[in-house]
Amino acid sequence: MAEAETKSIDNASIRMIEKAAKDGVNTAFDRAEAMKPCPIGMVGSCCKNCGMGPCRVPLPKGGTETPEEKKKRRGICGATAETIAARNFIRMIAGGAAAHSDHARGVAELFLAAARGKAPGYEIKDEQKLLQLALDWGVEIGDRNNQEIAIDVGETALAEFGKQEGELLFLKRAPLKRQELWRNLGVAPRGIDREVVEIMHRTHMGVDQDYRSLLKQGVRAALADGWGGSMIATELQDILFGTPVPILGKVNLGVLSRDEVNIIIHGHDPLLSEMIVVAAQDPQMIELAKSKGAKGINLAGMCCTANEILMRHGIPLAGNFLQQELALVTGAIEAMVVDIQCIMQSLPDIAQCYHTKIITTSPKARIPDAIHIEFDEHNAMESAKAIVKTAIENFPNRGKNIDIPEEQSDLVAGFSHETINYLLGGIYRASYRPLNDNIINGRIRGVAGVVGCNNPRVKHDDVHIAMVKELIKNDVLVLQTGCSAMACAKLGLLTPEAAAKYAGEGLASVCEAVGIPPVLHMGACVDNSRILMAATAMVKDGGLGDDLSDLPVAGAAPEWMSEKAIAIGQYFVGSGVFTVFGVTWPTLGSEEVTKLLFEDFETMYGGMWAFEPDPLKAAHLMIDHIDQKRKALGIDKARERVLYNMEMRREL
Ligand code: NFS
Numbered sequence: 001m002a003e004a005e006t007k008s009i010d011n012a013s014i015r016m017i018e019k020a021a022k023d024g025v026n027t028a029f030d031r032a033e034a035m036k037p038c039p040i041g042m043v044g045s046c047c048k049n050c051g052m053g054p055c056r057v058p059l060p061k062g063g064t065e066t067p068e069e070k071k072k073r074r075g076i077c078g079a080t081a082e083t084i085a086a087r088n089f090i091r092m093i094a095g096g097a098a099a100h101s102d103h104a105r106g107v108a109e110l111f112l113a114a115a116r117g118k119a120p121g122y123e124i125k126d127e128q129k130l131l132q133l134a135l136d137w138g139v140e141i142g143d144r145n146n147q148e149i150a151i152d153v154g155e156t157a158l159a160e161f162g163k164q165e166g167e168l169l170f171l172k173r174a175p176l177k178r179q180e181l182w183r184n185l186g187v188a189p190r191g192i193d194r195e196v197v198e199i200m201h202r203t204h205m206g207v208d209q210d211y212r213s214l215l216k217q218g219v220r221a222a223l224a225d226g227w228g229g230s231m232i233a234t235e236l237q238d239i240l241f242g243t244p245v246p247i248l249g250k251v252n253l254g255v256l257s258r259d260e261v262n263i264i265i266h267g268h269d270p271l272l273s274e275m276i277v278v279a280a281q282d283p284q285m286i287e288l289a290k291s292k293g294a295k296g297i298n299l300a301g302m303c304c305t306a307n308e309i310l311m312r313h314g315i316p317l318a319g320n321f322l323q324q325e326l327a328l329v330t331g332a333i334e335a336m337v338v339d340i341q342c343i344m345q346s347l348p349d350i351a352q353c354y355h356t357k358i359i360t361t362s363p364k365a366r367i368p369d370a371i372h373i374e375f376d377e378h379n380a381m382e383s384a385k386a387i388v389k390t391a392i393e394n395f396p397n398r399g400k401n402i403d404i405p406e407e408q409s410d411l412v413a414g415f416s417h418e419t420i421n422y423l424l425g426g427i428y429r430a431s432y433r434p435l436n437d438n439i440i441n442g443r444i445r446g447v448a449g450v451v452g453c454n455n456p457r458v459k460h461d462d463v464h465i466a467m468v469k470e471l472i473k474n475d476v477l478v479l480q481t482g483c484s485a486m487a488c489a490k491l492g493l494l495t496p497e498a499a500a501k502y503a504g505e506g507l508a509s510v511c512e513a514v515g516i517p518p519v520l521h522m523g524a525c526v527d528n529s530r531i532l533m534a535a536t537a538m539v540k541d542g543g544l545g546d547d548l549s550d551l552p553v554a555g556a557a558p559e560w561m562s563e564k565a566i567a568i569g570q571y572f573v574g575s576g577v578f579t580v581f582g583v584t585w586p587t588l589g590s591e592e593v594t595k596l597l598f599e600d601f602e603t604m605y606g607g608m609w610a611f612e613p614d615p616l617k618a619a620h621l622m623i624d625h626i627d628q629k630r631k632a633l634g635i636d637k638a639r640e641r642v643l644y645n646m647e648m649r650r651e652l
């Protein structure tokens, strides 16, 4: 027990880590213990970009060297530690931006097929958003029907990926001042694919060997993710599946059922999971489940696919990234259906210890020893039913070694940028005015986006929760996505009741008046683009400066592990937001590269990176930054009144 307790803060996970040990199952928690990170690669000082290497250029022991020694610390090709660290860093951005954007491309292709009537089962669910997007992109509306408009919107979306000239269309959504800044610094992205490819070109042996120039291209590609790929994914998914509105859900392994067929949908792509939701409700399927001795079919989500189907259908969340293996250890999962991203290759191996079938569905993401049932979006319902049927037929194979933890918590999810607008301003005068006013009068100190993964190098969920609790205690409204939102949901932070329990007086008073939690779940990781839109709406509503970098806001990914997290962090920084990462920092091998990211970027972009593994210290870096921005806006005095004036307290 004692040992498992050092690995997670979540009781359900602790219990499954112990069961895994008993069952002889090896998990990421064990592997992280057995294999320590390579100290040279960890800080970005290892290059394997050509066959003369791999080359290692670590700082000498003790960290001091003469300029002469430093000159000699190079790869075979002569690349310096600066070049190597910068190349590694922006290759991570390329990987992350490619993942988000290729997901978006898949959505755009399906969107277009649906508009052309070639993807039965999919339809336009949010007409208003379709028209808004058509307006934003200059697609003719006139008296054309939705289908005609959607075909043009879909074609325009797809063209964003391969665009060779000009700028991405969504850049125009940003505040004018930000657009100007991007143009002046030469980082306004062209086509999404082009920026990713250009990173791969520049980081090839013997091309771009100036770390400043490399990092600039990193910003450009990251912006192509945030204001390109990710935003396209979010917007088109909303049009196809509906823009999320607040919805009650449940989270943690306790959502698994003892007497129903348990199917977990894991990954990131809502295209298939939307259909599985429908297939699992099919009376024929339910009958089939009963004929196999089950009481019904229980769907639950894992990782970002979970967030997508929770927000739109209230399907419960089984858990976040580090719970994927632990879910199998319950022994109660008939099938884990995976699509793309954040899927551990160990799953089929662990599944062998139980009866679970691992089903891969994407031609882009196959795993040996898994069953592959390819998802054909032109025949989506058939694919979905085949998958559900495979799960049902596996129910009689469920063994005796079953333990489903009790833990499950309530949460409210579905705070899209539009919903926040309505909730705060009302349907007839939807606006961010009340949020801005409450920031200006100091009841809300500022806004923080806390997002990102789990990482077994730190105690599971612990860092997220400690940081978010500290922020809301200090009157910072927290916006969340991804695995971070699930971590905090497990503790109950995503309920309206959490305001009275955990939030500072000012923030609690606003949450109680509006009826919202102090921590708002905005969706999957591609939905970090919703945070960009919310921040832009705050700027446009007025009173908080005229650029994103003027806002009293900050971002964090305290347990990050994925390249996608680096791409997200970089587009926040490039958009003017101070962003703190925990766990580890991949450029510490070069002082110059790190200084550029942590310091010089502030004068260039108004936003910069920071690294702080301690969640409380990191929260206070964010709070200090928020206070500095309040001071620059001249609204710092208002907060002092909120804190010290008794009359204002009574009024509250
Ligand atoms: Ni985001 Fe979502 Fe989770 Fe990290 Fe992976 S699931 S896309 S990358 S681990 S938050």
Ligand code: SF4
Residues within 6 Å of the ligand: 047, 048, 049, 050, 051, 052, 053, 054, 055, 074, 075, 076, 077, 078, 079, 084, 204, 205, 206
């Ligand atoms: Fe070594 Fe240069 Fe090749 Fe990298 S590109 S492996 S530093 S020789």
